[in-house]
Amino acid sequence: MADEKSTPVEDRVLMKGNEVLAEAAMRAGCRYFFGYPITPQTELAAYMAKKLPKIGGTFLQAESEIAAINMVYGAGAAGARAMTSSSSPGVSLKGEGVSYMAGADVPGVIVNVERGGPGLGGIQPSQSDYFQATRAMGHGDFFMPVLAPSTVQEMADLIYLAFDLADEYRTPAMILADGMIGQMMEPVTLPPARDPESLPKKPWATTGTHMEREHNVVNSLYLTPQKLEDTNRERFERYEKIKATQQRQELFMADDADILIVAFGASSRIARTAIRRARDKGIKVGLLRPITLWPFPEDAINQAIDGGCKALMSVELNMGQMVEDVRLAAHGRADVSFYGRTGGVLPTPEEILDQIEALAARIGCAPSAKAGE
Numbered sequence: 001m002a003d004e005k006s007t008p009v010e011d012r013v014l015m016k017g018n019e020v021l022a023e024a025a026m027r028a029g030c031r032y033f034f035g036y037p038i039t040p041q042t043e044l045a046a047y048m049a050k051k052l053p054k055i056g057g058t059f060l061q062a063e064s065e066i067a068a069i070n071m072v073y074g075a076g077a078a079g080a081r082a083m084t085s086s087s088s089p090g091v092s093l094k095g096e097g098v099s100y101m102a103g104a105d106v107p108g109v110i111v112n113v114e115r116g117g118p119g120l121g122g123i124q125p126s127q128s129d130y131f132q133a134t135r136a137m138g139h140g141d142f143f144m145p146v147l148a149p150s151t152v153q154e155m156a157d158l159i160y161l162a163f164d165l166a167d168e169y170r171t172p173a174m175i176l177a178d179g180m181i182g183q184m185m186e187p188v189t190l191p192p193a194r195d196p197e198s199l200p201k202k203p204w205a206t207t208g209t210h211m212e213r214e215h216n217v218v219n220s221l222y223l224t225p226q227k228l229e230d231t232n233r234e235r236f237e238r239y240e241k242i243k244a245t246q247q248r249q250e251l252f253m254a255d256d257a258d259i260l261i262v263a264f265g266a267s268s269r270i271a272r273t274a275i276r277r278a279r280d281k282g283i284k285v286g287l288l289r290p291i292t293l294w295p296f297p298e299d300a301i302n303q304a305i306d307g308g309c310k311a312l313m314s315v316e317l318n319m320g321q322m323v324e325d326v327r328l329a330a331h332g333r334a335d336v337s338f339y340g341r342t343g344g345v346l347p348t349p350e351e352i353l354d355q356i357e358a359l360a361a362r363i364g365c366a367p368s369a370k371a372g373e
Contacts, residue, residue: 020152021111032058033082039115044111069093070097073108092132106218109162114179124344127317128318141235145295146293150264252272253279259356262288274356282367283356298325311334311359314337315340
């Protein structure tokens with residue numbers, strides 16, 4: 001940590017995903033956390049409650065998720081790095097506040113460690129909030145960067161990135177994880193602590209400098225229709241810059257693939273095993289793992305199709321959501337299919353392998369009997 005009052009933490013440690021999110025956020029310069037307990041992300045808030053006050057930060061358990069996101073709005077408007085975390089039903093309650101942040105161009109980080117739904121659903125891993133995160137986080141015309149870790153290491157790396165993207169583009173940013181990644185433990189190399197003086201300056205913030213500069217107003221209310229339209233158009237110019245420069249993905253065994261599995265988070269980990277087994281059988285299959293869910297890595301899909309990929313299969317822990325973005329990116333140039341499990345049920349590698357073999361046979365890419373021996 002940058003602050004001398006912090007407790008030293010070894011750079012290479014074995015930690016739980018939720019706790020890594022909290023530790024890395026503090027190292028990224030977050031000094032304000034507002035949240036409300038809900039499984040399966042509660043360890044994140046508990047870690048913040050223990051550690052954040054020791055480095056001069058503020059932890060506050062709000063009276064509700066609605067209150068928590070509006071506290072992030074206030075701290076972000078004052079120029080601080082602030083965040084909140086929750087799980088699916090709690091994030092739904094934050095939607096209005098996130099829209100207000102987007103409308104006022106206030107940066108901040110929202111963590112969703114997903115559980116099953118709709119409604120209370122279950123506390124098992126799920127990816128059923130994809131539409132919410134990438135399309136309908138709140139009312140109005142806006143998007144926000146959405147980052148999807150698949151390892152505990154990426155929990156650290158991506159929350160660090162989320163704060164940087166939020167500040168650079170003056171937008172909320174989301175970490176969309178799932179219960180499996182949040183609860184698992186893996187070795188992780190923690191990022192270095194940021195020097196507070198190195199964080200981006202925010203001359204637009206409401207810092208109360210009295211008469212030293214013009215008054216700053218952070219607001220999402222525009223009573224003149226033309227002003228609101230002009231502001232929205234300017235904001236979408238920023239979104240286009242994000243789409244042009246911030247698409248992130250990982251490719252695995254994809255160079256010569258006839259079939260690409262598209263999967264993120266926990267489902268991508270299971271897909272890797274199925275892909276290796278399919279390769280052993282002579283099926284040319286690879287993985288395209290989106291790291292940014294928004295902006296979706298459509299450029300990588302286009303490049304794969306240009307390179308000879310014939311089919312894409314979206315594997316998700318839901319009834320079919322990201323597959324819509326895969327279809328849009330493919331533009332009808334490749335076969336697109338879907339396989340998913342829901343309710344907290346995880347697919348097995350054998351299930352995915354069966355789907356790969358059936359798809360390979362359907363598109364004429366199945367190996368000969370001899371090649372499979």
